[in-house]
Amino acid sequence: MDVDTRLLRYFLAVADEANLTRAAERLFVSQPALSKQIKQLETQLGVRLFTRSHDGMALTDAGRALAARAPAALAACDNALRETKATARRVDHVLRVGFLANAANEATQEIVARFTRIRPDWHVTMRQASWSDPTAGLADGDVDAALLRLPFPGSSGFRVRVLITEPRWVALPAAHPLAVHDEIPFEDLWGEPFVAAPAGTGPWRDYWLAAGERDGRPPRIGAVTDQPDDWLQAIANGDGVALAPASAARFYARPGVTYRPVRGVSPSRVGVAWPPAADRDPVVQDFVACCLHATGSPRSTHAGEGL
Amino acid sequence: MDVDTRLLRYFLAVADEANLTRAAERLFVSQPALSKQIKQLETQLGVRLFTRSHDGMALTDAGRALAARAPAALAACDNALRETKATARRVDHVLRVGFLANAANEATQEIVARFTRIRPDWHVTMRQASWSDPTAGLADGDVDAALLRLPFPGSSGFRVRVLITEPRWVALPAAHPLAVHDEIPFEDLWGEPFVAAPAGTGPWRDYWLAAGERDGRPPRIGAVTDQPDDWLQAIANGDGVALAPASAARFYARPGVTYRPVRGVSPSRVGVAWPPAADRDPVVQDFVACCLHATGSPRSTHAGEGL
DNA sequence: CGACGTCCATGCCGTCAGGTTATCGATGCG
DNA sequence: CGCATCGATAACCTGACGGCATGGACGTCG
Incomplete structure (x- = not known):
C-alpha cells in the first residue's frame, strides 16, 4: 500500500479548505488536476473521503480519520529525510546556510570569516533561495541554518535570533x-x-x-x-x-x-534561524554565535519580542 | 520534499540485502529499475546513501540515518491508511473478511450465518485473495479479519486463533x-x-x-x-x-x-486472524467468536501453540 | 424567470517518470 | 585467462500527472 506523500498533502489541503478550487490555488496546481488526485486517493483506498456538494468538499468520517493521522505520517517522513540530509552534511563537515536576497548583506562575509576561524575544518556553503521559499530551505532540511528577513512563514517551527534591524x-x-x-x-x-x-x-x-x-x-x-x-x-x-x-x-x-x-x-529585521533539531549541534550553534558577534547583537535577542 | 513511500521501501530493501540484485528480486522489480530508483532518491536528497562496490551496496552514515528512521515513517503512513479504511467500513457497517482459497471450507457458511444472526445490521463481504498475498489483505488493511492457512508470512504482527486442524x-x-x-x-x-x-x-x-x-x-x-x-x-x-x-x-x-x-x-491448520488494532472492536471480536463456535474450537486455542 | 456565478467533473493532449530487456564495464576467482 | 557477479547504461514502452477547455448541477440576483 504505497502513497506519494504529495497525495497526502493534497488531501490535507482540500480537507482544510473544504473547497477544491481554493485548495488547488494554495497547492499551485489546477483544479482538475487536484480533483483527479483526490479521486485517485479515494479509489486507491476504496473509500470515499469527501462528500461533494455545490458548496464544497466536506470530509466523511473516513476522511476525518485520515485527516487526523496524515499529519503525523507526513511529519515522520519529513523528519526522516531532513535528518538524513543533516547527517550527510555533518559527516562531510559541510555547513549549508540558506539566505534570501541580501538578508544579512555586509555582515555575511564577516560571519563566514569568523566561522571559518573557529571551525577551520568545516566548509560553509551559501545557498540563495528564491522568494517562493521564504524559509530558504530550512523547511525541507536543505540547509542547517538560514539568514532571513522576519517574519517568515512557518517561523514558529524554528529557533530565531534577531541580528539586524533597519528601516x-x-x-x-x-x-x-x-x-x-x-x-x-x-x-x-x-x-x-x-x-x-x-x-x-x-x-x-x-x-x-x-x-x-x-x-x-x-x-x-x-x-x-x-x-x-x-x-x-x-x-x-x-x-x-x-x-x-x-x-x-x-x-x-x-x-x-x-x-x-x-x-x-x-522597520525590517534580519534573523538567523535554525531547526530545533540543531539546538544541540555545536557546529550550528557556533555559526549562530558568529552571526550574533559579527552583527554586534546581544546574545539574548530572541525573535519572539514584538514580532 | 515529497517522497513516494515505495521509494522508502525500495531503499530499505537494498539497505537490508546490501545487494541490488537480490533486493530487486525481493521487490519483484528488475535490477536496473531499482538501480535508477535508488539513484533518484539520492539525487532528490542530494546525499549519497550507499557506497557501491564490486560486492554490493554498503550504507553510508547518511544512509544509516535514513534506514533508522524510514521504518517509523512507513509505519505511520501505513497506519494512517489502514485506519482510514477500517473507519470507512465501521461507518458503513461492513465487515470485510479475506480468505485464501478454501481456507475455512464447509465452516464458512456457518460462520457467516452466525455472524448475521448476532449483527443483523452488518454486512459481511468475503474477498478471496491470491496466493501472492497470503495475508489476504490483512497487511494492507483491506480486510478486518481473514481466514487463513497457518503459518502465514508476517503472522507475528497479527492475532490468530486456530479453528481447524486437518491432515x-x-x-x-x-x-x-x-x-x-x-x-x-x-x-x-x-x-x-x-x-x-x-x-x-x-x-x-x-x-x-x-x-x-x-x-x-x-x-x-x-x-x-x-x-x-x-x-x-x-x-x-x-x-x-x-x-x-x-x-x-x-x-x-x-x-x-x-x-x-x-x-x-x-497436518494443516486453519485460523482466523485480525490486526491488533481490532482487539477492542466488538464487531471483529463477534466475528472471531462466530468462527470459534462454528468450528467447535475451544475459545482458548491460540496460534502460538506448537507452530 | 432567465442570466450568471460557483463549484466540481470530464475529455483531450503533451510530457515525463517508471518499468522492461539487452548489454556493458569493473572486479574477484578458479 | 575465461567466467561469474554486481552495478550502470541504453533504448524503448506505457501510464500517470498536469494543463486547458468545457460541461453539468445548483444557488443567487437583477
Missing part, C-alpha cells in the same frame, strides 16, 4: 513623481501598485506590502516576482513600487530604480 | 504411478516436482513444500501458481504434484487430479 525604504521607478521627495510618508504609497512576492508566501508577502499598516485599505498588486533581478526589472519597468530594506539601496542600486526613506512603516 | 494430502496427476496407492509415504514424494506458491511468500511457500520435513533435501519446483484454477491446471498437466489440505479433495475435485492421504507430513 524600510521604498524602491520607485526613477521617473516616478514621488521620487523627487527626500522622504515619503507611507500613506502616499497606499494607492500605488506594488511589486509583490508570490502568493502562497502568506505573511511574508503581506509584510512587504505592509498590509497591516494601510489602515485597512487593500494593496494594489502591479507585478509578482520571485528573484531580485526580476524585482528590479519590474520596478524599472514602472509596474509598481516596493518596500525594501534600506540596505537594498547599496546592494541593489540600478539605473531606473530610486530608493527613498519611508515615514510611518515599521 | 495434508497430496494432489497428483490422475495418471501418476503413485496414484494407485491408497496412502503415500511422504518420502516417496521427495523426488517429485512440486507445484508451488510464488517465491516471495516465504515461509508459506516452504510450508506447502514441506521444506522442513524432507530431511534436508531441497524440493524440486515444477510450476509456480497463484490461484486454485491455475494450480489444478498445472497438476492435471503433469507439471508436478502438491500437498493440499484433505478438504481440497471435496472442494477442488477435478478430472485429471487425484487426491491421496500422505503419511509422515504434519
Whole structure:
C-alpha cells in the first residue's frame, strides 16, 4: 500500500479548505488536476473521503480519520529525510546556510570569516533561495541554518535570533513623481501598485506590502516576482513600487530604480534561524554565535519580542 | 520534499540485502529499475546513501540515518491508511473478511450465518485473495479479519486463533504411478516436482513444500501458481504434484487430479486472524467468536501453540 | 424567470517518470 | 585467462500527472 506523500498533502489541503478550487490555488496546481488526485486517493483506498456538494468538499468520517493521522505520517517522513540530509552534511563537515536576497548583506562575509576561524575544518556553503521559499530551505532540511528577513512563514517551527534591524525604504521607478521627495510618508504609497512576492508566501508577502499598516485599505498588486533581478526589472519597468530594506539601496542600486526613506512603516529585521533539531549541534550553534558577534547583537535577542 | 513511500521501501530493501540484485528480486522489480530508483532518491536528497562496490551496496552514515528512521515513517503512513479504511467500513457497517482459497471450507457458511444472526445490521463481504498475498489483505488493511492457512508470512504482527486442524494430502496427476496407492509415504514424494506458491511468500511457500520435513533435501519446483484454477491446471498437466489440505479433495475435485492421504507430513491448520488494532472492536471480536463456535474450537486455542 | 456565478467533473493532449530487456564495464576467482 | 557477479547504461514502452477547455448541477440576483 504505497502513497506519494504529495497525495497526502493534497488531501490535507482540500480537507482544510473544504473547497477544491481554493485548495488547488494554495497547492499551485489546477483544479482538475487536484480533483483527479483526490479521486485517485479515494479509489486507491476504496473509500470515499469527501462528500461533494455545490458548496464544497466536506470530509466523511473516513476522511476525518485520515485527516487526523496524515499529519503525523507526513511529519515522520519529513523528519526522516531532513535528518538524513543533516547527517550527510555533518559527516562531510559541510555547513549549508540558506539566505534570501541580501538578508544579512555586509555582515555575511564577516560571519563566514569568523566561522571559518573557529571551525577551520568545516566548509560553509551559501545557498540563495528564491522568494517562493521564504524559509530558504530550512523547511525541507536543505540547509542547517538560514539568514532571513522576519517574519517568515512557518517561523514558529524554528529557533530565531534577531541580528539586524533597519528601516524600510521604498524602491520607485526613477521617473516616478514621488521620487523627487527626500522622504515619503507611507500613506502616499497606499494607492500605488506594488511589486509583490508570490502568493502562497502568506505573511511574508503581506509584510512587504505592509498590509497591516494601510489602515485597512487593500494593496494594489502591479507585478509578482520571485528573484531580485526580476524585482528590479519590474520596478524599472514602472509596474509598481516596493518596500525594501534600506540596505537594498547599496546592494541593489540600478539605473531606473530610486530608493527613498519611508515615514510611518515599521522597520525590517534580519534573523538567523535554525531547526530545533540543531539546538544541540555545536557546529550550528557556533555559526549562530558568529552571526550574533559579527552583527554586534546581544546574545539574548530572541525573535519572539514584538514580532 | 515529497517522497513516494515505495521509494522508502525500495531503499530499505537494498539497505537490508546490501545487494541490488537480490533486493530487486525481493521487490519483484528488475535490477536496473531499482538501480535508477535508488539513484533518484539520492539525487532528490542530494546525499549519497550507499557506497557501491564490486560486492554490493554498503550504507553510508547518511544512509544509516535514513534506514533508522524510514521504518517509523512507513509505519505511520501505513497506519494512517489502514485506519482510514477500517473507519470507512465501521461507518458503513461492513465487515470485510479475506480468505485464501478454501481456507475455512464447509465452516464458512456457518460462520457467516452466525455472524448475521448476532449483527443483523452488518454486512459481511468475503474477498478471496491470491496466493501472492497470503495475508489476504490483512497487511494492507483491506480486510478486518481473514481466514487463513497457518503459518502465514508476517503472522507475528497479527492475532490468530486456530479453528481447524486437518491432515495434508497430496494432489497428483490422475495418471501418476503413485496414484494407485491408497496412502503415500511422504518420502516417496521427495523426488517429485512440486507445484508451488510464488517465491516471495516465504515461509508459506516452504510450508506447502514441506521444506522442513524432507530431511534436508531441497524440493524440486515444477510450476509456480497463484490461484486454485491455475494450480489444478498445472497438476492435471503433469507439471508436478502438491500437498493440499484433505478438504481440497471435496472442494477442488477435478478430472485429471487425484487426491491421496500422505503419511509422515504434519497436518494443516486453519485460523482466523485480525490486526491488533481490532482487539477492542466488538464487531471483529463477534466475528472471531462466530468462527470459534462454528468450528467447535475451544475459545482458548491460540496460534502460538506448537507452530 | 432567465442570466450568471460557483463549484466540481470530464475529455483531450503533451510530457515525463517508471518499468522492461539487452548489454556493458569493473572486479574477484578458479 | 575465461567466467561469474554486481552495478550502470541504453533504448524503448506505457501510464500517470498536469494543463486547458468545457460541461453539468445548483444557488443567487437583477
